[in-house]
Amino acid sequence: MAATFQVIAISSLDPDGSDTRNEPMLLYPDALKTARQLKSEGKAFRVIAEGDHTEQQLRSFLELGALV
Incomplete structure (x- = not known):
């Protein structure tokens, strides 16, 4: 299943x-x-992942400051 x-x-x-x-x-x-848009607006955000996601995908959100 795609993430x-x-x-x-x-x-x-x-x-x-x-x-x-x-x-x-x-x-x-x-x-x-x-x-990226939320970060550029200075907004905090959370990401919820479902399905087969990779560590790199999660890392990219964390590098933007996401709460996972």
């Missing part, structure tokens, strides 16, 4: 980034683009 990711902005209303109801499941390139 999918949810990139969730952390806010004062959801400080744990645990509300995933309205967050789409993205393939890696789109999830990475979303994470």
Whole structure:
């Protein structure tokens, strides 16, 4: 199964980034683009990975400052 990711902005209303109801499941390139955009906006974010993801994929999110 291909890996999918949810990139969730952390806010004062959801400080744990645990509300995933309205967050789409993205393939890696789109999830990475979303994470980069949030980082450029100075926003904290969390990434949830499902499926067969690689260590390099997770590392790329961690290098952007994601909570995994």
